[in-house]
Amino acid sequence: MPPKERKIDRAANIRELRSWVGSSPLLAPLGFSRLVADAAFLLSARTLPEVLIMLQALNEAAKRRPDITNNKWELPDPGYNWPLHGEPLWRLVEAEEKSLKEHTDARPWELVAAFSLNGLRRSVVNSMAGLNGPREAVSTQAQRLIAHAATFISLAQAERYRDDVRRGKASALGIQKANSSSARKETKIARYKDIRRDYRSLKEKNPRQSQSAIADKLVAFYERERPDVKVSKSTIIRAVKEPNNEPL
Missing domain, CATH: 1.10.10 (Arc Repressor Mutant, subunit A)
Structure with a gap:
């Protein structure tokens, strides 16, 4: 008898991921809640342990490839979603595809979403400007992390959309055949x-x-x-x- 397919509880996964990220009222004006919701939705097919495995695999890959991670950006080949495809994160995912698949079956855009969600979590930890700043001020680091995460979430959404279009075309072609x-x-x-x-x-x-x-x-x-x-x-x-x- 073939093994039963694992039932995916997307709502539970989203709740777990949002709880893991945490929250801070200081970050609300920066659209923090919306970004967390978008990133968690992208990863809704994954449990928190699976996301942590993705992040660990990315971290290990980055240690192996300082030649990629030390270069901030390079001009990518022209084409769809080019702003993402020139980023060190994406080039790392492509270069280390084989080793990453030994740890996770995540699609590349899911790895980008996990990276973004982790950035949002870090922004919560670093949200306060410090003892010498006003209590309502958001730290520069937190602002930078949120802006970075917002960019990558948008790019991951575009990449996922392309995957959906490809599957749709393949399905349509199959029906046509x-x-x-x-x-x-x-x-x-x-x-x-x-x-x-x-x-x-x-x-x-x-x-x-x-x-x-x-x-x-x-x-x-x-x-x-x-x-x-x-x-x-x-x-x-x-x-x-x-x-x-x-x-x-």
Whole structure:
């Protein structure tokens, strides 16, 4: 018996992720709650332990590839979502794809979302400006973390949308192929039915005729009377012998 698929409780996952991030009233004017909700929604198919594994895998990959993480940005190839594809985070995910998959089956945009959610969590920890600043002030570091997370969440959403479009196109192509196959099958059935009708008509006129002789006469008949119908002798014999048909 195949193993049962794990049931995903997206609502519970979102609640758990939001609780993990925490909150601070100081961050409310910066759109913090909306950003947490967006990031948690992107990761709603994942439990908190799975997200922590993603972050740990990213951290280990970053340690292995200082050549990527030390370069702040490089011009990416032109194309869809190019602002993300030039970022060190995305280049790290692409370069370390094989090693990352040893730890997590997360899609690249999920890793970006996890990175963003962790940034929001860090902004809560660093939200206060400090003992010497006004109590209602948000620290510069927290502001920077939130702005960074907002950018990456937006880019992750765009990447996810592209994945959805690709799956949609693949699904539409599959439906189109299935419809074409069904149409071809129906055409074949109708053609075989016509052939068998004409074959039966000739056989009734002369029951002693061989199958091959009747097929030859039908080919000549179609070429003369119905040139639009391209039917070979072998096709006629296949139509007559098809096992799903009643005996002639």
